Amino acid sequence: MTNESASVSAAWPRADFARVPYEVFTSDQIYARENERIFRGPVWNYLCHEIELPRPGDYVTNWVGEAHVIAARDRDGSIHAFENSCAHRGARLVSAVRGTLEQFTCPYHLWSYSLAGELTGVTFLRGVAGKGGMPGDFDKKDHGLTRLRVARYGGLVFGSYSEDAPPIADYLGAxxxxxxxxxxxxxxxxxxxxxxxxxxxxxxxxxxxxxxxxxxxxxxxxxxxxxxxxxxxxxxxxxxxxxxxxxxxxxxxxxxxxxxxxxxxxxxxxxxxxxxxxxxxxxxxxxxxxxxxxxxxxxxxxxxxxxxxxxxxxxxxxxxxxxxxxxxxxxxxxxxxxxxxxxxxxxxxxxxxxxxxxxxxxxxxxxxxxxxxxxxxxxxxxxxxxxxxxxxxxxxxxxxxxxxxxxxxxxxxxxxxxxxxxxxxxxxxx
Ligand code: FES
Ligand SMILES: [Fe+2]
Missing domain, CATH: 3.90.380.10 (Naphthalene 1,2-dioxygenase Alpha Subunit; Chain A, domain 1)
Known part of the structure; x- marks a missing residue:
């Protein structure tokens, strides 16, 4: 056991959790660990209610821990969730809390993405006037937005980074x-x-x-x-x-x-x-x-x-x-x-x-x-x-x-x- 683990362990003196160390409310290390283990872990994070996405192209933004996430309604009625950060050099794609778009286009170099977060367009893909452009083996399929799993229950829409998050009804409980x-x-x-x-x-x-x-x-x-x-x-x-x-x-x-x-x-x-x-x-x-x-x-x-x-x-x-x-x-x-x-x-x-x-x-x-x-x-x-x-x-x-x-x-x-x-x-x- 490392020193850090030993002190974290000692801070929880009761197995029935009748004592909770105050460090959990103040520590930067614990906060960083929460972002990794909880918000990117096997939980379902609330994103929005379906009624906020009545039509294809409607989107809302929300946060999953520190991550800024977009939930969007696709043309087939499904809802996708992905990070609000361009696959090129990371720029924020949308700044509005909610809106309606045909596709997501990054303001920086105009890469565009489908409502499912797939990369669909790279400006100057083949260069300009025959010069420059992306390498021949550049495949748009490899450069979609970072996606979250999506689950819905009773109109509530949830996202998860983890494959280990259980089926949503089990997670919520009866x-x-x-x-x-x-x-x-x-x-x-x-x-x-x-x-x-x-x-x-x-x-x-x-x-x-x-x-x-x-x-x-x-x-x-x-x-x-x-x-x-x-x-x-x-x-x-x-x-x-x-x-x-x-x-x-x-x-x-x-x-x-x-x-x-x-x-x-x-x-x-x-x-x-x-x-x-x-x-x-x-x-x-x-x-x-x-x-x-x-x-x-x-x-x-x-x-x-x-x-x-x-x-x-x-x-x-x-x-x-x-x-x-x-x-x-x-x-x-x-x-x-x-x-x-x-x-x-x-x-x-x-x-x-x-x-x-x-x-x-x-x-x-x-x-x-x-x-x-x-x-x-x-x-x-x-x-x-x-x-x-x-x-x-x-x-x-x-x-x-x-x-x-x-x-x-x-x-x-x-x-x-x-x-x-x-x-x-x-x-x-x-
Ligand atoms: S950072 Fe988005 S297109 Fe360059
Ligand atoms: Fe209260």
Missing amino acids: HACEQIQRLLVQRKPQVLGYLRQRIPGNWKLYNENVRDPYHGSLLHQFQVSFGLQQPTMRGGIKLDADLKNTWNHSIVTEQDRASQKVVADAYAGTGKFNPDLQMADPALTRVPLDLGDNIKTTILSLFPTLVVAQVDNTYAIRHLRPKGPGLVELHITYLGFESDTPEQTHDKLLTVNFIGPAGYISLEDGEALRLVQEGIKHRQPGGHEVLEMGGVGPIQDTDYLSQEISIRGFWSFYHRVMQLPPIATGGGAP
Whole structure:
């Protein structure tokens, strides 16, 4: 074992991942390894939703770790993904976030590519006036763009650099597939709008944030004040077989109102809970759930950088773009449905105000990430998080929300896919 491996190993003292070394959020070496082992490894990375590519030639750009990638619709309806970097001398091919093109032409020396990323044209291939040009054995077939495998599920489009990424439904897991059907397939979605947020924190802190449903009833003043998310709510978490993906959900019941006393006791001394507070205009909180199943929140957290979420009546795809150990961009695609009435669309636009950088119930999330990133900056090596809420030892589904077990699930898969040295002792194995 090298010195580096030994210290990385020592930093993970528990096999149940109830301790996570802070270095994973700050180290440049770890960030570089993530780009190699995770984003270019056996995972499926979110690229776009099919509805963003309705016609042949439509494309969107996205990031897979540090790699800038184009997803494009071909004439036969298939979707291809390739790097936004010319096979000649590497120039970026397109600068727009999205657009429609017959083919991709590099601005530098005008090499052109098909919608599948094949090299189709080289200007001056045979030289000019009989002089110069490429060697006779230059074969365009050998110089296509760097392609990714593509998989689609329920309208979501994913790309992978690795032949070892499993079939997409297996990768997502049964709970995620079921929820994607519920949220994105049974009604045809349409894009209501986009939003980007820059957060000065590590991308994995966001993964932790969305896997921890109980912070909602503690951090988010709006949710606490107006009883939108309470620790007494019914719900729980369910994991996939790899423990990397979490479905967490909360359910509205008649019990919620009756639980006010339990809630008041739980918040005793925190100064956060004030049941007498009233909103001047409560329209936002009165939008009825439109799926008719009383599920109030559904957060699908999908390794490594995708979240599909329903928060009340706000439907959104959230995607993370890591930009170094201490910075991440959150890209949000807000969704409505083609079957929505004008009133329902109005309501959805109203409840968009819940989620986003200034969202009533999410504005504190970016700040929480910043505070952690700031707080751990000067910690001594060996410092680590404590993840014991909800129990330690086995990583398993729960029928309660006050838990960090699904965060431990994320880390167990992370540890495996990063190929970090095995953890020798301590803590229950997951
Ligand atoms: S770098 Fe693209 S054509 Fe030269
Ligand atoms: Fe939150």
